[in-house]
Amino acid sequence: MRRKLDFKLYVITGESYHSSRDMLEVMEAALRGGADIVQLRDKKISKRELLEKARSLRDLTSRYGVPLIINDHPDVALAVNADGVHLGQDDLPLSVARSVLGPHRLIGISTHTIEQARVAERAGADYIGVGPVYPTGTKPGRQAVTTSYVSQAAAEIQIPFVAIGGITTDNAEEVLKAGARRLCAVSAIVGSNDPEGVCRNLLEQITGWKSGSSAEIPAEEREMVVTVNGRQERTKATTMLELAEHYKLADKHIVAELDGDIVPRQSWRETPLRIGASVEFVHFVGGG
């Protein structure tokens, strides 16, 4: 088993944003500010140079107890004992990276549509990137996916997803409102004169959001995606009873299961549905 991955603030290196300062110095500031996962990304340098940077960043992140992810290169990740790799849609397929890295390392996948997100989740990604939410200088020319994709991912994707692309302290709230619980920033952090302060600000917004978020959308308008009898369904139902009523099953002789546990009929009313719940409604048919 891979260890369970969780994080809030994902920081990626971007040396072009801070040419006058040392990469390690900037990343250490981000770590002091609370970055809890770090990715090394540099598509311009030679592999040998990348390996050197990976080594030093591994030392740094180990001191802070933070996972290190290497962009694109499973061999470099293995060589420096990084925690995993991050792959784009045109990089190594996930299955190939998994066979290279073995079962224990993390694999993250960049996704730009919900279809890509589903594929990555099914293929066993440990987390996905969802973006670019806003136009970004890091990925020039890439169409922004906007916060609507963030909402889709929030409703449907079970593995951790991190919103990325043009996120700053100014628009973070909007992204969190759309359903993101993990943010990633590059230029806003490493391009700032105060990476530590920016990280702290973003982290406060993320953790602050969790406590006060649920009142934002009125209950009757909230929709979520659940799996019913193996099928993804959007529903406004908030309890098992409402879901059964939606399918006109409430008075039928059936049995209901929620996430593998049977829910007795008399408890349907009090049993809440959550995003991503898996429900089975079964009955008896002819059989031998």
Added chain:
Amino acid sequence: MNTRLNDPFVIGGHTLQSRFFLGTGRFPSPAVLQQALEASGTQVITFAVRRINLDDLADDNVLQHVANRGFVYLPNTSGASNADEAVRIARLARSAGLGNWIKVEISAHHRTLLPDPIETLRATERLVKEQFIVLPYTSDDPVLCHRLEEAGAAAVMPGGAPIGTGLGILNPYNLGLIVEEARVPIIVDAGIGSAQDVVQAMELGADGILANTPIAKAQDPVFMALAMKLAVEAGRLSRRAGRIPKKRYASASSELKGRLFEFAGTEGEG
């Protein structure tokens, strides 16, 4: 006939008059199923647990056709390919409030549908612990049948042949060994083709028969239900009556003494 009266058939504390269990699948219509159930005289019926079709809410729930008739319900775990799945299906079935009998059915091969013996044993052990009355469908291996009995099965149900093949009792020798050793009822489940297979199984000492396809798919399911009911009774009575040993040569049924003529054929020695 009084012969049946003194022939109790007890499973999981239930005393049954009929030794014939009927499956409810694949009948041409609910009406035919009804008539076949009646003709068979069965008291125990099987059915399967399936997802409701959310797109077509036409009520295809089999229970509406059989409710309130005093049947003992024996849901199966078909569709399970391991013990975990079978246990999950069994719990779903029980929570429908129709009793605690369960037929463990864990198929391991897509073409033969033969049961997975190891998973079947595991599921039986677990379901017995959960207070189910467990009737595992199993291959006709005497040792395995014994292990299932030890695990607490209320009855053991070896197949005569793979499900739906109608090939009859492929290994009468094994079935004979199984019933010889068993201290719980042995019910032949699967493989029956026609009434003669039923008689054979019962004569070999089976305590009961479970059939579905040979009835549902017969030209006339209602006639076949009746034929098999009679075959169960005939086979059972024949077994209890005790058959004559097979002999190599004839022995005249009519007394020889006082015959009018001397035998004209070749005499054997002595």
